[in-house]
Amino acid sequence: MSPPAAWKETAIIVNAFRQGLLPKSMAQSYPRLELEKVYGAIAFYLANRSEIDD
Template sequence: MNLASISTKQYVEQRDKGYWIAGTRISLDSVVYSFLNGESPEGIVQNFPLLSLEQVYGVITFYLANQELVDAYLKEDEAEFRRLQEACREKNPLLYQKLKAAQAQKNSAA
């Protein structure tokens, strides 16, 4: 077999302002956060059974090769989430109070 005839695979694709595991509905964020939290590639496959071990390693390789870009992307997403969260709190403070009380009750029971 000639190395020139081997095609490279794309494990990550950009869609709708986000990054996704190619051919799936699983976000890059999900796999990267699992990896950053110390999850092994095999553990990530157990958590995302639609992914193969090859895909997980491909995504981790993509992350490591593009760490600055991906970290900046994740920070932007976190900032957007906080903005949306604050907007929801302002829009419906009663619901937020109920959620906060339920969370406090859950935490005290644990």
């Protein structure tokens, strides 16, 4: 069973964030990602960093 599309999008955003990309740049680089979703994924990552980075 493959992960939901939202997980894949979140992984893309988190990896880009770790590489130093700004949210607006991420949304421009990946047109299917809305800026609000980019910020939401980053906020979720920052709130749960220890669990996600394990």
